[in-house]
Each structure stands twice: as structure tokens, then as C-alpha cells.
Amino acid sequence: MIIPRRYYAKSKKTYAKDQSFTQDQVGEEKERYLVSIGLMSLKTLKDYDIMGWRGEFYFKVDGAKTFKARWPDKGTIKLQKNQEFTSRADMSLWSQFKTVRVGKPAIEKIKVILRERDHLKKDETIAELELDIKLPSKTQYVILQDEKERTKAKLRIQATRTRY
Numbered sequence: 001m002i003i004p005r006r007y008y009a010k011s012k013k014t015y016a017k018d019q020s021f022t023q024d025q026v027g028e029e030k031e032r033y034l035v036s037i038g039l040m041s042l043k044t045l046k047d048y049d050i051m052g053w054r055g056e057f058y059f060k061v062d063g064a065k066t067f068k069a070r071w072p073d074k075g076t077i078k079l080q081k082n083q084e085f086t087s088r089a090d091m092s093l094w095s096q097f098k099t100v101r102v103g104k105p106a107i108e109k110i111k112v113i114l115r116e117r118d119h120l121k122k123d124e125t126i127a128e129l130e131l132d133i134k135l136p137s138k139t140q141y142v143i144l145q146d147e148k149e150r151t152k153a154k155l156r157i158q159a160t161r162t163r164y
Contacts, residue, residue: 029102033135034162036095037061037112040141040154042077043084048116048124054080056117057126059153061094063110069094076117093155097162098135106135114144114153126151135159 039059048055056076061069071093077085093112100106114127127146137159145152 030099031102032162032164033098033100033106033159034095034164035098035108035110035133035135035159036157037093037110037131038156038158039071039087039091039093040156041084041086042079042114042151042153044079044151045082046148046150047081048118048126054078054083055151057151058115058117059093060113060115061110062113063094063096063108097164100135108133108135108159112144112155114146114151127153131157133157133159136161 042057044055044057046055056078058076059071061071063069071091079085094110096108098106098108108131110131110133112129112131113125116124116126118124127144129142129144131142137157140157142155142157143152144155
């Protein structure tokens, strides 16, 4: 005599803390946006290093309140004179989710700084740009450059609505 066995499927807990599937009251609906700044390319025509080897660049992004970012997290982008840095991958300098009530205008203020690292002296600020990003907005391409237009960075700014 064969006794059949019962199989019990054990599931993992996949819910998030304070998760709820109830909708907010009418008039209290909210939308979520993904705001991001990506690096398309970086080019320099100047030799920033004292020894004449290469410039060592990094980005600092100051978002709303205390949210700050540095890209790359560790190290630098090393470029020689007349050299360009490009990537086919999406290089995200800064990104953030923003929740806004429906019908209320929202503007995200962000400051992007391009700096050059030097071992013997204080890091030099090459270029600085303050952005006012309206939510939602179409994809924009912005050029961040120094006063003499010797170093340029092409940035992509996106503020798209998301379900997440």
C-alpha cells in the first residue's frame, strides 16, 4: 500500500515594511517621479596636472536637503590633454525618487560641480551649474563647462513618472 505524501509550498516574505494596497482618499492622490542626472561625455583641452601627465576629475552633486553624491565614489576619471571620456552604459551621477501630490507643481533644485583633484594642493572647482528641474519634464541635455570652455561635460537630465 502506497501512502501519498502532501507537499507544502513554503513562501518567502516579499512584502515591504508599512506596505499597503489601499488607495489614498480622493484629492490626496500622489505621483512618484524618478529624477536622475547622467553623464554622457567629458572632454578636456587643458592639461590640469602640475607634472603635465593627466587631469583627475570627479563630480559632486548636491540635491535637496542633505542628499549629496560623488561620482565616481572612489577614485577619479583620468584624462590627458585633448582626450574624451564616453561610455555606452548609463553613467548615473545622481538619482532620487520624489513623491508629489497630484496637481501641485514641483521643482527639484540640484547643484552639479565638476572638480579636479590635485595631490599637492586643494581640489579645484572647474565648473558649477545649478539646475531647477520641473516634475515631470522631458529629457534635457545640458553642457557643463568652465569659463574658458576648455573642459566640457555633457549631462542628461530626466524627470519621468514611475509606478515604483
